Amino acid sequence: MNYPNGRKNGDLYKQKKLYSHQFGNRGMSLEKDINDTNAYYLETKKAVIHKKPTPVQIVKVNYPKRSAAVITEAYFKQASTTDYNGVYREKYIDFEAKETKNKTLFPLANIHAHQVEHMQAVAAQGGITFLLIRFSVLDETYLFPAERLFTHWYAHLKGDKKSIAYKTIKQQGYFIPFQYKARVDYLTIIDKLYF
Amino acid sequence: MNYPNGRKNGDLYKQKKLYSHQFGNRGMSLEKDINDTNAYYLETKKAVIHKKPTPVQIVKVNYPKRSAAVITEAYFKQASTTDYNGVYREKYIDFEAKETKNKTLFPLANIHAHQVEHMQAVAAQGGITFLLIRFSVLDETYLFPAERLFTHWYAHLKGDKKSIAYKTIKQQGYFIPFQYKARVDYLTIIDKLYF
Numbered sequence: 001m002n003y004p005n006g007r008k009n010g011d012l013y014k015q016k017k018l019y020s021h022q023f024g025n026r027g028m029s030l031e032k033d034i035n036d037t038n039a040y041y042l043e044t045k046k047a048v049i050h051k052k053p054t055p056v057q058i059v060k061v062n063y064p065k066r067s068a069a070v071i072t073e074a075y076f077k078q079a080s081t082t083d084y085n086g087v088y089r090e091k092y093i094d095f096e097a098k099e100t101k102n103k104t105l106f107p108l109a110n111i112h113a114h115q116v117e118h119m120q121a122v123a124a125q126g127g128i129t130f131l132l133i134r135f136s137v138l139d140e141t142y143l144f145p146a147e148r149l150f151t152h153w154y155a156h157l158k159g160d161k162k163s164i165a166y167k168t169i170k171q172q173g174y175f176i177p178f179q180y181k182a183r184v185d186y187l188t189i190i191d192k193l194y195f
Numbered sequence: 196m197n198y199p200n201g202r203k204n205g206d207l208y209k210q211k212k213l214y215s216h217q218f219g220n221r222g223m224s225l226e227k228d229i230n231d232t233n234a235y236y237l238e239t240k241k242a243v244i245h246k247k248p249t250p251v252q253i254v255k256v257n258y259p260k261r262s263a264a265v266i267t268e269a270y271f272k273q274a275s276t277t278d279y280n281g282v283y284r285e286k287y288i289d290f291e292a293k294e295t296k297n298k299t300l301f302p303l304a305n306i307h308a309h310q311v312e313h314m315q316a317v318a319a320q321g322g323i324t325f326l327l328i329r330f331s332v333l334d335e336t337y338l339f340p341a342e343r344l345f346t347h348w349y350a351h352l353k354g355d356k357k358s359i360a361y362k363t364i365k366q367q368g369y370f371i372p373f374q375y376k377a378r379v380d381y382l383t384i385i386d387k388l389y390f
Contacts (some may be wrong), residue, residue, distance in 0.1 A: 042316065045319060046317070047320060048313070048317050048322070053249065053250040053256065054248065054253070054271075055248040056249070056251050056253075056266065056269070058249070058251075067269055068271070069271060070269075071251065071266065071268070071269040071270065072268065073265065073267065074269055074346065075266065076263070076264060076369050081245055085281075086280075087222070087289070087317055087320040087321070087322040088320060090320065091285070091287070092286070092323070094282070118243070121237065121240070122241045122243050122282055124215070125242060125282040126242050126282070126285030127243070161359065
């Protein structure tokens with residue numbers, strides 16, 4: 001990317017990029033890291049896992065002559081499932097990824113009720129389902145199994161805390177180390193837990 | 196749905212609806228039938244299988260004060276995977292659904308190369324992958340296993356026919372009988388083939 005000389009944002013961007021290149025994945029979004037990881041898994045024939053398209057309610061479409069259809073009115077819809085799914089070593093994989101700037105806790109408001117219900121239905125069918133949680137300020141990413149999420153979720157519905165403590169995620173979840181090619185190499189954790 | 200009195204399309208619609216109600220699923224789209232079937236599977240805890248959202252390239256979004264974000268310019272993108280996936284009895288399920296008005300053959304132009312590649316990657320991971328093909332004029336729907344599609348696909352790439360004969364689909368595929376609640380009850384075929 002090129003930035004005009006002396007432009008502050010551009011310089012900042014360059015610094016960040018350099019920094020992330022040298023010291024890890026700081027500054028990259030979790031979604032981008034997961035997409036890169038999934039692309040690497042696909043390329044190396046390790047797994048077939050994709051992000052689902054953003055759900056959009058299409059209201060108006062124009063069909064201009066001699067060019068592609070243009071959607072001129074549409075709205076974002078709330079997803080009724082998780083964002084990522086696919087197949088790995090004959091197993092169905094299904095997960096949601098969430099980033100928080102909070103350093104001490106993960107707010108449960110990040111997850112929707114129907115996503116939890118979806119994860120429960122998947123678990124009941126014998127699918128492997130989990131959250132990937134990134135504490136972006138700490139630059140730490142954890143795999144948090146759905147079964148443990150359910151416990152916190154239902155405790156919360158019965159009046160317990162609206163969040164999971166960072167400490168708890170560290171204890172009950174699994175830290176995902178940064179790898180150069182698989183930036184969020186969650187399948188190494190899945191290998192240990194399920195195979 | 197209400198139609199103004201005497202409106203031709205409305206009357207036609209009513210007739211069709213009545214007809215399909217009494218005699219089968221003629222006149223209903225394959226997509227609608229599959230969505231209803233998947234909803235029934237989900238409700239009865241038989242399987243968790245969803246259609247992916249239509250992939251859309253979002254270009255412009257307006258954020259009006261006090262109301263929802265409006266997408267004002269977007270384009271349809273070609274899907275890089277199949278339309279449906281999920282989990283059934285611990286197995287990963289992945290399929291594409293296609294309807295043709297042709298009575299004697301299924302044109303391979305209905306399928307994209309990257310969809311076939313995706314199905315091959317899924318099969319290599321031990322996922323269950325197939326086509327659902329409806330001959331709409333005949334009102335017959337078949338499950339056609341991906342492995343058999345691959346044979347026809349690569350024969351076509353080497354200069355063979357651009358289509359699969361209806362007769363071949365009848366022989367190499369599996370007829371899906373119409374069920375009242377699961378209108379395209381493909382999992383009964385999956386039970387016989389894979390369990």
